[in-house]
Amino acid sequence: MSGTLDVVLRLVAVLVAFLVLPLVVGQTEHKVMAHMQGRLGPMYAGGFHGWAQLVADGVKFAQKEDVVPAGADRRVFQLAPAVSLLPYLLVLIAIPVGPNGLVGQAIDAGLFFVLAVMGVGVLGSIMAGWASANKFSLLGGLRTAAQLMAYELPMLLAAGSVAMAAGTISLPGIVQAFHWWWIPWQLIGGLVFFTAGLAELQRPPFDMPVADSEIIFGAYTEYTGLRFALFLLAEYAGIVVLCALTTVLFLGGWHGPLSGSFGWLWTLVKTALLAFVVIWLRVTYPRLREDQLQKLAWTVLIPLGLAQIALTGIVKVVIS
Amino acid sequence: MSPVPGHGLAKGLAVTLRTMTRRSVTHQYPDAAPQLPPRSRGVIGLFEENCTVCMLCARECPDWCIYIDSHKETVPPAAPGGRERSRNVLDRFAIDFSLCMYCGICIEVCPFDALFWSPEFEYAETDIRELTHERDKLREWMWTVPTPPALDPGAEEPKEIAAARKTAEKLAAAQETAAQEGTAQETEPREGDA
Amino acid sequence: MTLAAAHPGFMSPSGVEIAFALVGIATLGAALITVTTRQLVHAALWLVVALGGLAIEYLLLTAEFIAWVQVLIYVGSVVVLLLFGLMLTKAPIGRSPDADSGNGWVALTVAVAAAATLVWVVVDAFRSTWIDLGGAAQGSTKVTGAVLFRHWVLPFEALSVLLLAALVGAIVLSRRGAPARRAASAALGALSGRGASSGPGAMSERAAGSERAAVSKRKTGES
Numbered sequence: 001m002s003g004t005l006d007v008v009l010r011l012v013a014v015l016v017a018f019l020v021l022p023l024v025v026g027q028t029e030h031k032v033m034a035h036m037q038g039r040l041g042p043m044y045a046g047g048f049h050g051w052a053q054l055v056a057d058g059v060k061f062a063q064k065e066d067v068v069p070a071g072a073d074r075r076v077f078q079l080a081p082a083v084s085l086l087p088y089l090l091v092l093i094a095i096p097v098g099p100n101g102l103v104g105q106a107i108d109a110g111l112f113f114v115l116a117v118m119g120v121g122v123l124g125s126i127m128a129g130w131a132s133a134n135k136f137s138l139l140g141g142l143r144t145a146a147q148l149m150a151y152e153l154p155m156l157l158a159a160g161s162v163a164m165a166a167g168t169i170s171l172p173g174i175v176q177a178f179h180w181w182w183i184p185w186q187l188i189g190g191l192v193f194f195t196a197g198l199a200e201l202q203r204p205p206f207d208m209p210v211a212d213s214e215i216i217f218g219a220y221t222e223y224t225g226l227r228f229a230l231f232l233l234a235e236y237a238g239i240v241v242l243c244a245l246t247t248v249l250f251l252g253g254w255h256g257p258l259s260g261s262f263g264w265l266w267t268l269v270k271t272a273l274l275a276f277v278v279i280w281l282r283v284t285y286p287r288l289r290e291d292q293l294q295k296l297a298w299t300v301l302i303p304l305g306l307a308q309i310a311l312t313g314i315v316k317v318v319i320s
Numbered sequence: 321m322s323p324v325p326g327h328g329l330a331k332g333l334a335v336t337l338r339t340m341t342r343r344s345v346t347h348q349y350p351d352a353a354p355q356l357p358p359r360s361r362g363v364i365g366l367f368e369e370n371c372t373v374c375m376l377c378a379r380e381c382p383d384w385c386i387y388i389d390s391h392k393e394t395v396p397p398a399a400p401g402g403r404e405r406s407r408n409v410l411d412r413f414a415i416d417f418s419l420c421m422y423c424g425i426c427i428e429v430c431p432f433d434a435l436f437w438s439p440e441f442e443y444a445e446t447d448i449r450e451l452t453h454e455r456d457k458l459r460e461w462m463w464t465v466p467t468p469p470a471l472d473p474g475a476e477e478p479k480e481i482a483a484a485r486k487t488a489e490k491l492a493a494a495q496e497t498a499a500q501e502g503t504a505q506e507t508e509p510r511e512g513d514a
Numbered sequence: 515m516t517l518a519a520a521h522p523g524f525m526s527p528s529g530v531e532i533a534f535a536l537v538g539i540a541t542l543g544a545a546l547i548t549v550t551t552r553q554l555v556h557a558a559l560w561l562v563v564a565l566g567g568l569a570i571e572y573l574l575l576t577a578e579f580i581a582w583v584q585v586l587i588y589v590g591s592v593v594v595l596l597l598f599g600l601m602l603t604k605a606p607i608g609r610s611p612d613a614d615s616g617n618g619w620v621a622l623t624v625a626v627a628a629a630a631t632l633v634w635v636v637v638d639a640f641r642s643t644w645i646d647l648g649g650a651a652q653g654s655t656k657v658t659g660a661v662l663f664r665h666w667v668l669p670f671e672a673l674s675v676l677l678l679a680a681l682v683g684a685i686v687l688s689r690r691g692a693p694a695r696r697a698a699s700a701a702l703g704a705l706s707g708r709g710a711s712s713g714p715g716a717m718s719e720r721a722a723g724s725e726r727a728a729v730s731k732r733k734t735g736e737s
């Protein structure tokens with residue numbers, strides 16, 4: 001019985017994290033972006049520096065009418081937000097936060113699980129893009145699919161490098177095997193992984209699929225109300241997942257001073273720092289073109305990923 | 321090209337990070353009053369006592385948004401046996417601020433200094449018809465007109481002051497010559513200089 | 515099937531077995547809809563369901579690694595490519611009247627024959643062998659890796675040669691458009707680093723000809 005209770009507790013904790021952390025990231029983005037542009041950002045909602053802005057946004061979204069365009073493919077259109085959001089929830093279950101089993105659910109092939117399930121999220125965007133009966137949505141969907149060809153391979157290569165280094169593909173196992181000198185060793189892989197991840201999340205500078213100044217909001221153009229909010233939530237959940245994953249794979253997760261009792265804190269701090277970097281990059285760089293991303297991926301990221309794998313292999317052979 | 325690859329990218333990141341640590345430039349308007357520059361064009365104030373109902377402003381206004389009604393009144397002669405005078409009396413003076421484009425022509429054109437810019441700008445209404453403001457309201461705004469800022473140190477003198485000063489100088493010079501003529505006659509009078 | 519009845523759990527199926535059967539039925543249903551629906555994109559989406567169902571079956575057989583690779587490669591990439599291709603055509607929302615090739619009966623015959631062969635082979639090969647999944651995980655990553663690189667390394671390498679051939683072929687096809695470069699040996703060019711960069715180009719070039727290709731080409735890039 002306590003086993004069931006344990007599982008339920010873990011799942012509830014993951015759910016809470018899933019609902020809270022993206023909002024925290026979103027609010028941070030509001031504020032950090034504002035200050036980087038010499039503004040203040042939201043100041044009213046909630047009283048203190050607009051901390052409740054996203055709650056207010058949620059209330060607003062919930063009140064809006066849920067419009068399905070007349071020419072749309074109803075079922076697919078309505079299903080799409082769930083398809084793009086749920087994978088991130090599933091991924092969050094497998095991410096270890098602290099030592100001694102502080103993880104939603106330890107999965108043997110955790111790394112592959114995470115990458116596989118994250119890849120499914122893209123389907124949501126494509127479904128939305130196709131089902132909206134809108135040419136801008138269609139273009140957004142096309143760009144999403146085209147983008148996949150750029151980021152999928154480098155991401156897998158970089159992740160594969162870590163798996164090689166650790167000799168396991170279970171996420172807690174990888175963190176367990178971590179030593180501080182892995183950071184310089186896997187640095188290139190980490191950069192490749194993070195960049196490819198940004199492209200997967202469609203975050204600036206790789207936000208061509210939603211490019212608001214060109215194709216309105218890409219695949220999400222026709223969405224309103226809660227379904228639209230779900231897409232936004234998926235984006236921020238994606239940031240949390242990507243940052244947590246980079247932390248776990250390349251930054252040693254819970255390792256750090258006092259990791260025995262404060263391991264979970266280290267994971268959170270590292271994740272938060274990476275999330276800050278994601279926002280920082282958004283504010284700093286302009287949007288690339290789709291072909292520029294392809295060029296970057298195929299001429300820079302993939303060769304770098306391969307080089308990282310070679311380096312990992314050599315070092316691995318030398319030290320064993 | 322920069323010597324180090326990625327140099328420009330790092331520079332960009334530095335710019336945004338530096339901006340983040342600086343004070344933001346946002347004005348928190350409803351909480352803090354804005355610092356308006358002098359001569360801000362907020363609303364037009366009317367100083368009725370100066371207005372002679374010459375209608376110049378209403379005629380010059382490019383979008384005809386000044387409404388003036390008046391009637392003539394005969395004023396009894398000031399002194400017995402004198403002539404009766406007629407005078408224009410203002411009945412209505414209204415400006416439709418939903419049409420006004422704040423060009424300031426009416427204020428420039430008024431020969432009697434009856435119209436002034438006030439920096440007051442919070443007079444939004446929920447109904448466009450209520451933006452036509454009558455003379456009492458325009459008069460209230462008159463009291464919010466600030467004293468004009470001092471001229472720049474090297475600026476040309478205002479015309480009226482220059483004229484007044486010239487008159488005063490002339491007068492002083494005339495008095496001086498008169499005094500000189502009265503006391504000492506030996507010196508040559510030099511009126512031509514004044 | 516009657517032969518398998520001899521094994522211990524068939525008459526009193528465990529929860530996993532029931533789940534296996536149910537997911538199997540759902541997968542089969544999704545696969546049937548995939549090939550019969552007249553709505554092209556729906557067919558692709560039902561294919562996702564079928565492939566996902568297969569992944570769950572793998573999971574239930576404790577072949578975790580295969581399951582996630584299935585999701586990663588097929589659901590995450592192949593179907594996305596499929597959808598991408600469909601979007602480049604004029605796949606309408608709703609039914610496509612010309613989605614039926616008229617070969618339905620032939621396809622059905624081939625499918626049934628293939629299924630019968632597979633079922634027969636599997637049943638004949640294992641008969642009533644009872645594989646206990648409760649013990650050391652046979653499908654775990656470690657075991658899969660060891661088996662793959664010890665016992666099956668030759669087929670594995672043969673497969674990679676096949677993939678390499680496909681890659682070179684794609685590059686050759688994609689470079690046909692550039693007449694200036696045609697003089698240079700295509701295969702040589704393909705193997706020297708430039709090959710990688712023309713990967714996406716290949717895609718956009720093949721897309722040309724369909725109506726929306728002009729749009730997609732501008733988006734996906736002709737570097």
Ligand code: SF4
Nearest residue numbers: 381420421423424426
């Ligand atoms: S400011 Fe210009 S538009 Fe407004 S009332 Fe005066 S003359 Fe008319």
Ligand code: SF4
Nearest residue numbers: 371372374375377430
């Ligand atoms: S121009 Fe001046 S004096 Fe003449 S009517 Fe207008 S406000 Fe009155």
